[in-house]
Amino acid sequence: MGTLVTNHPQHNRLSNEHQCSLPEPHGLDLSRAAPSLLKDSPHCRPRSPWWSWSGKAIAAVEINSSFYRPHRTATYERWAASVPENLLFAVKVPKAITHELRLKDADDQLDCFLSEVSGLGPKLGPLLVQLPPSLRFEDGVADSFLTELRARVQGSIVCEPRHASWFTPEVEALLAELRIARVAADPAPIPGADEPGGWRRLSYYRLHGSPRIYYSAYTTEYLAATAEVLARDAAAGVETWCIFDNTAAFAATRNALTTRSLVQARL
Structure with missing residues (x-):
């Protein structure tokens, strides 16, 4: 993944992500005192983990490996x-x-995941629910899943839908009621998906790179507007x-650091 900026009620943070024993940071958090940064790097070495050189710069990490495979609770404990x-x-x-159960009959899998991330x-921040582009909002399925998720989770939840049926006033009202933020994504898969939605006490931006997704660096003008x-x-x-997710050509860290400086100048 890429680089992250967040604003947590207690201080600002910026972060970045790595592929080593610990996922590399890829983002920036504006929530506590001063933004910090994370990014994913294939050059991480056990003798020089990313947190040793990024120290004060890193304040948030988005773990994506959990999307593909489970991690033991002990692994999360070690990372924390x-x-x-x-x-x-x-x-x-x-x-x-x-993507596989498509939010149906997922109670057992959800309980297992929540037990792991405990x-x-x-140090647990938001849970990210990214949905497949083909997944429509289905009454009785999507709303039931999100309601069950909120009942199990006291902390922050963000949802990244990619089908037009999720971008309606009714779904926005449901997300707001459940205190679930809708991700603002670039490139936007659906008109309006580049703006945050749902519960508006949390904003979660995921910037994947444009025009070439995952590869393109963002221009200074774009980063200034984002800041x-x-x-x-x-x-x-x-x-x-x-989160800057344009990591394939190693643009995320540079973009995140630039954005951090631009944000700091405005706070």
């Missing part, structure tokens, strides 16, 4: 114990729930995360 005190982890819900303890939005949300007391 290995990072700076102020760092939080967002965790992606498994594809077994979102190992992060107070304005992030600073605005942070100043309003909104918990704000921004």
Whole structure:
């Protein structure tokens, strides 16, 4: 994945993600005091883990490996114990729930996942529910799943739908009622998907790279405009995360660091 910016009620953070024993950071968090940054790097070495060189810069990590395979609770506990005190982890819900079961009859899988991520303890940030582009909003299925998820989770939840049926006033009202934020994504798969929605006390931006998804670096002009939005949300007391996912050509870290500087200048 890429790089993240978030605004947590207690301080600002920026982060980035790595593929080593611990997922590499890829984002920036504007929530506590000063934004910090994370990014995923294939050059991570056990003798020089990313948190040793990024230290004060990193404040948030989005774990994506959980989407593909489960991790033991002990693994999450080890990750939580290995990072700076102020760092939080967002965790992606498994594809077994979102893409294979398509939100149906997923109670057992959901309970197992939540038990695993409990190992992060107070370092657990938002849970990310990314849905397949073909998954329509289906009454009795999507609303039931989200209601059950909220009943089990006290913390932050974000949803990244990619089908037009999710972008209606009725679904927006449901997400707001359940305190679930809708991800703002670039490129936007659906008109309006580039703006945050749902519960508006949390903003979660996922920037995948444009025009070439996962590869393209963002222009300075785009980053400046993004920084304005992030600073605005942070100043309003909104918990704000921004993930740069354009990691295939190693653009995410550079874009995140630039954005962090631009945001800091505005706070």
